[in-house]
Amino acid sequence: MTQTARGSVEASVDRTAGTSSEPIFESIDPRTGEVVGTHPIHDQEHVSEAVRTARDAQRWWEELGFEQRKRRLDAWRELLVSRLDEAAELIAAETGKPMDDARLEMVLVVDHLHWAAAKARKVLGRRGVSPGLLMANQAATVEYRPFGVVGVIGPWNYPAFTPMGSIAYALAAGNSVVFKPSELTPGVGEWLCRTLAEVVPEHPVLRVVTGFGDTGAALCRAGADKVAFTGSTETGKRVMATCSESLTPVLVECGGKDALIVDSDADLSAAAEAAAWGAVSNAGQTCIGVERVYVVESVADRFIELVLGRAEKLRAGGQSTADFGPITMGSQVEVIREHIADATRSGGRSLLGGEDSVRPPYVDPVVLTDVPEDSAAVTEETFGPTLVINRVRTAEEGVERANAGRYGLGGTVFSRSKGVELARRLRSGMVAVNSVIAFAAVPALPFGGVGDSGFGRIHGADGLREFARPQAITRSRFRMPIEPMSFGRPKGAVRNLVRLMRLVRGRR
Numbered sequence: 001m002t003q004t005a006r007g008s009v010e011a012s013v014d015r016t017a018g019t020s021s022e023p024i025f026e027s028i029d030p031r032t033g034e035v036v037g038t039h040p041i042h043d044q045e046h047v048s049e050a051v052r053t054a055r056d057a058q059r060w061w062e063e064l065g066f067e068q069r070k071r072r073l074d075a076w077r078e079l080l081v082s083r084l085d086e087a088a089e090l091i092a093a094e095t096g097k098p099m100d101d102a103r104l105e106m107v108l109v110v111d112h113l114h115w116a117a118a119k120a121r122k123v124l125g126r127r128g129v130s131p132g133l134l135m136a137n138q139a140a141t142v143e144y145r146p147f148g149v150v151g152v153i154g155p156w157n158y159p160a161f162t163p164m165g166s167i168a169y170a171l172a173a174g175n176s177v178v179f180k181p182s183e184l185t186p187g188v189g190e191w192l193c194r195t196l197a198e199v200v201p202e203h204p205v206l207r208v209v210t211g212f213g214d215t216g217a218a219l220c221r222a223g224a225d226k227v228a229f230t231g232s233t234e235t236g237k238r239v240m241a242t243c244s245e246s247l248t249p250v251l252v253e254c255g256g257k258d259a260l261i262v263d264s265d266a267d268l269s270a271a272a273e274a275a276a277w278g279a280v281s282n283a284g285q286t287c288i289g290v291e292r293v294y295v296v297e298s299v300a301d302r303f304i305e306l307v308l309g310r311a312e313k314l315r316a317g318g319q320s321t322a323d324f325g326p327i328t329m330g331s332q333v334e335v336i337r338e339h340i341a342d343a344t345r346s347g348g349r350s351l352l353g354g355e356d357s358v359r360p361p362y363v364d365p366v367v368l369t370d371v372p373e374d375s376a377a378v379t380e381e382t383f384g385p386t387l388v389i390n391r392v393r394t395a396e397e398g399v400e401r402a403n404a405g406r407y408g409l410g411g412t413v414f415s416r417s418k419g420v421e422l423a424r425r426l427r428s429g430m431v432a433v434n435s436v437i438a439f440a441a442v443p444a445l446p447f448g449g450v451g452d453s454g455f456g457r458i459h460g461a462d463g464l465r466e467f468a469r470p471q472a473i474t475r476s477r478f479r480m481p482i483e484p485m486s487f488g489r490p491k492g493a494v495r496n497l498v499r500l501m502r503l504v505r506g507r508r
Contacts, residue, residue, distance in 0.1 A: 022046070025211070027187050030096040030326045030361050031318030039186040041211040047218040050178050050207040054149045055223075057203035058176035062146055066121035066174075073117035073172060075199040080110055087191060091160060094185040096318065096325035096361070097282055105161045108441055112161075113168045115443030116464065120172040123461045124468050131474070133504065134484075134497070139475045144468035146174030147249075151224035153216050153239065155231050156328055157285040157383075159185035160192065165447060165458035166228040166251070167192070167206065170467040175226075176205040180219050184328055186210040217242050224248060226467065230287075232381075233452045251456030251466055253448055255381040256287045256409030259402035260436070261422055262295035262303055263395040263415035267434065271414035272306035274436035278412065279387035280314055280365050283324045285332075287453075288410035288430070288437055292378055292388040294398030300391045307389065308352055308367060316362040316385070326361035327384060333360045336384035343368050343377035343388065351389075379405055395422055403427040409449035412436050429453065 022040040029036050042050075061069065080087065088102035095102075126143035150170040154163030159181060167177050181189030186208075193208040209215055213235075220227055220242040226249045229239045233254040243250045260278065262271045278290030295303045314323040327333050337358045344350055348371035357364040366386040371377050377388050392398040395415060399422055402411060411426040412435075413419050419433035429449040430439040439445050446462035448454060457463055482493050 025183065027094050027184065029093050030328050030330070036090075036093045037187045039190070039210040042209040042215050042218070043211075044218040044221065047178070047180075047209050047215060048222040050209050051149050051151070051219075051222040051224055053204060054176040054178050054207050057205045058146070058148055058174075060203045061171075061176055061205045062174040066125060069172065069174065070117045070120065072200050073113060073168070076196050077110055077113045077117070079195055079199055080106065080113070083195065084110075087160065087188070090187050090191055091185075092325075094187055095156065095159065095328045097328075098322060098325055099320070101282060101324075105158055108161045109164045109168075111441070112164060112443045112459065116168045116172040119444075119461065120174075120464055123464045124173055133500075135474070137476060137478050137480050139477050141473050141475075143471055143473075144173070144465055145471050146170075146468055148175060148225035149223070150175045150177050150467055151219045151222070151227040152177055152179045153219065153227065153229045153231065154179065154181045154185075154189065155287075156182035156184035157282060157287070159188040162230050162253075163189070164192070165463065166230075166467070169458060169463045170228070171205060173464055173467040175467055176207075178207045178209060178219060178222070178224060180209050180211070180216050183210070183212050220248065221245065226250070228456075228458070228466075229253070233454070236454055251448075251458070252454035253287075253456070253458065254409075254452060254454040255383075255407060256289075256449060256453050257291050257379065257381055257405050257407040258288055258410045258412070258428070259398070259426075260290045260293045260412040261395050261398040261402065261414065261426075262293060262299065263413070263418065263422070264296040264298050265416040266299065266303075266414035267416070268299060268303050268306055270434065272303055272310055274412060274414065275307050275387060275389075276310040276314070276365075278436040280311060280324060280385040283316065283327055283363065284385040285328060285383050286437070287381075288440060290387065290412060290436065291382055292390070292402075294390055294392045294395075294401055296395055296398070297391045297393060300389075304351065304367075304369065304389055307387070311352055311365040311367055311387070314365050314385075316364050324385065327363055330361065332383055333358060333363065336363055336382055336386065339375075339377040339380065339382045339384075340366055340368070340386060343371045343375050346372045346375045348372065348375065348377070348388070373401060373404070381407070396425075399425045406452040407449065408451040409453035410437070410439065427451070429457075 024038045027036045084106045091102035124144035129140045131138040131140040152166045189208045196206045228251040230253045236252040236254045348368045351367045353366035357366050369389045371388045408428045411428040411431045413422045423431035432438040444460050446457035447459040448457040
């Protein structure tokens, strides 16, 4: 790396931890309690300066055009592939998840980055549209221009994949980005920033600011042109309120309480495997994970037997042989414990595990059944390796129960004969039929929810457009014989237009 490039890396990461001017905090390995790294707590002044410098960088980045941006993003992708294990080790250290899960996360990052860079011109570039009958003398075009500086506030559960759903698409659209990673995973954010600066040393098109909630609020007030947030619904509401002070547009991707519907003709073995993976992978800390199952009564016993057979073999731990890791955010452990307790207090039965499965920082798999629909274990996001399985008379009843909640992020349906039909009835942004979470791995598909799961989309063409503003342009090609939009129009011009409309548009 050249000296210039090295300086750009250091500046873009804002690496001032250890100086006397700013307080610092530590990121901790939740498996061991060991310090992974130290990071500065950036204040409003620092965050505002990061946005100002990102704005200067954005002008240069936009002027490069789609092809030159693609070339640089492709170089970043190649670098990420070459150092994938390095990234995975850091992800595993800050979240506690197993190395293979961290590697899988980076594989998804790489694939989405490739798609965003490859498709940006086609989705966002200038294209002609028909001017219509009245404006036949006009050439009409539409294109999607970058907002400018996009602020991204990321989560800790997938500290690379989830924020890159905003970062990669925003950069491909021509924006610069100021990224505030979770205080639990700041090192991952800094690593992403450093690696991009290695291949784009000229200007800091990706800046990282670190800290806690106040740093995130500072980013909302720092003059960014749009803010993309991923996190809890309550925090999302605070982000929206803060951004409303300056009418800064927001994209909000919040939590979920995703349901899996098992129809009477489902492949029960596949459905049970999907339920176990969807509920327990990443220790259940997945916004689109499976938290509840509605299974048709006629196949419920066999399905439950298969789920228990799979789930009881899974082990939480920090060792390399563990199936999943710890609860990354310590405060979530008590939420999980209370949801389990509430489910059993209200009449639910524990088929696997229970309150004694909670052994901080780990929680072993818990499977509950016959849990009342108003229990917190059914209505609120648990974000742990727990699964509620309730019986229904029909798959349609399962859909109704799934739709009764306030969240609407993802969903899953297992049915041989009417999977897509049931999927289309679910009030959610994404649905996987006869698989689980598949939609997140398809870069061309939009990702986002409805209701308390938020609004706006990342990924796919919709994700690219989310970080761009449409601009319509008309250009006069020749003078019309009669110009209706002029004070010099002749008498009767509008009446003649009305007659024309009646003739050509007043009938089928």
